[in-house]
């Protein structure tokens with residue numbers, strides 16, 4: 395499993411300062427007016443995603459910068475990671491459950507609040523595209539397991555073995571002890587959640603993962619659960635999560651963050667509040683990581699996590715940046 399190198403980006407601090415002052419003025423306005431009516435001084439188009447998936451934000455940017463819509467941008471953006479066999483927590487090359495099966499979770503949400511999701515999907519490289527088809531071509535929102543797989547084949551998706559040489563080897567190694575804990579290593583997880591605003595100011599999001607390595611067969615995490623791993627409200631903003639899904643589900647994390655932004659908090663403040671809410675319920679616990687990422691209608695972004703190490707990639711008119719976020723626990727020297 396590769397470890398990520400985290401780059402502290404100076405433009406982030408500048409962006410932080412700008413957002414802080416915008417925020418202050420917005421907060422004053424919000425006392426008199428509705429929070430969602432933020433003037434169009436916007437930083438759009440823009441795309442952000444969890445971790446340093448710069449190739450994914452580059453792909454999304456290709457679409458946004460040529461006047462494409464945010465839904466296409468997030469779908470095609472996260473597909474880059476789904477197709478990458480070296481990302482061992484998403485799509486092809488994702489690590490299996492404890493029975494050796496790779497099972498994928500994904501969801502997508504558009505500007506109108508439409509959403510689609512697949513859970514426990516096997517043998518399909520691009521669960522996000524299946525989720526989009528569920529959203530667009532069925533009256534349903536979530537398809538699971540065999541039914542989702544069958545639906546994928548009916549819609550032209552190809553059967554693919556998702557286990558790679560590397561993940562097979564790691565699994566064989568893991569089986570020697572079969573140590574199973576429902577925790578995620580502090581840094582070793584790379585679920586991709588992506589949020590974008592297009593030239594029209596419309597917001598969409600996508601989230602896709604193979605979930606926790608060596609999970610109990612049948613386990614579904616937060617990533618495909620609308621409101622937990624991802625939530626979009628085109629009037630307010632969007633949020634997405636990475637980390638221990640069980641904790642994110644318990645607080646309906648992404649929905650919580652969007653609602654906090656609706657009440658007037660900045661994306662940064664909302665993500666902090668989301669993590670603090672989780673930590674309040676897990677007093678003293680240090681053995682898990684969660685990272686939240688959020689964007690508001692104005693194109694301001696923010697993130698917060700439990701342990702240092704969570705980053706997000708961003709692409710706007712001023713270029714691509716990788717941003718390190720603040721954490722609840724501070725770095726130990």
Ligand code: SD4
Nearest residue numbers: 583584585605615637639
């Ligand atoms: C899950 N939230 O299934 C996901 C895991 C994750 O990078 O973020 N992995 O709980």
